[in-house]
Amino acid sequence: MSVPPLDSTSARARAWPSCAIPPLPPGRGFEASAQVELRPRYEDVAQDGRVQLAALMPGLGAVWRALGSSDKLDAFRALGVLPILRRIVLAGEAGPFSAQVPIRYDGTWRLARETDGDRIFLDMWLDASAQIGSTHAQPPGPDAERVLVGRVYAEHVVTRPFAPPAERKVTRLDLPGIPAVPEDTHPFEAAEDLVAGHALTDAAEHTFGMLHTDSNQHVNSLVYPRLFEEAVVRVLARPGDVPAPSALLVRAMELRYRKPFFAGDRAALAVSAAAVTGGPHRVAAVGAFAPAGITKPSCTVAAWLG
Secondary structure (H helix, E strand, O other): OOOOOOEEOOHHHHHHOOOOOOOOOOOOOOOEEEEEEEOOOHHEEEOOEOOOHHHHHHHHHHHHOOOOOOOOHHHHOOOOEEEEEEEEEEEEOOEEEOOOOEEEEEEEEEEEEOOOOOOEEEEEEEEEEEEEEOOOOOOOOOOOEEEEEEEEEEEEEOOOOOOHHHOEEOOOOOOOOOOOOOOOOOOOOOHHHHHOOOOOEEEEEOOOOOOHOOOOOEEOHHHHHHHHHHHHHHHHOOOOOOHHHHHHOOEEEEEEOOOOOOOOOOOEEEEEEEEEEOOOOOEEEEEEEEEEOOOHHHHHHHEEEE
């Protein structure tokens, strides 16, 4: 199969999603930060010592739990208000890193409102760091320098998920110590916009089972990046003038969620890939998960592999 070439400096390359993490806005005084350490699993570190991007996501949950005692977040929950994840951007560094060395996660959150709209966002920025090392070598000393493993940006829409449909949307925060309408703004970027203009092909159907779900009663958010990367590897492994997938790993990724899938649902995953010349990445790819027989995607993905 022929994967079209893409010059990393061209206008066409700039039309692909950048998978860039937005800058952290200034603090307003009511936010909180937390730091946690987690030991990676063996499967979180690839054979060349690079950390799988999806493996950074448990750090996000751990930071949220560490922030759970925050009076501001307690006030959210008391009102039945929850931040619902709908966009993730991840970026990884080279390492090498060891599966034996804990990764430290430093996270902080900010509030924002929708540009030209009334949605309210609760966003999290996360930096993951660890000491350079190798899983089967002597562990680094306690004073060894920490370097960046990767970064995560997680955008949540503030909503009342358990309220009647007409009452779920949150447009004001009537909470002590927090402005009713956040000062900072950013746009709401629709899931389908991530893949707009790309001809998605190579569709394959997936049936979700109980193994794909979590205690939120739907398919877990980390299922999608794994299935997507496996689909890209299948495309690149076909005969033709394509980069060999054997040394490639996703190094930047963005996911946008519109609607969840549930156990028993069938989804069609279609992808498009381009071989990159120049720059640190060798392949760019986009994909969309849509319910069987439906065009509008429920989850979209973009990634750069190197």
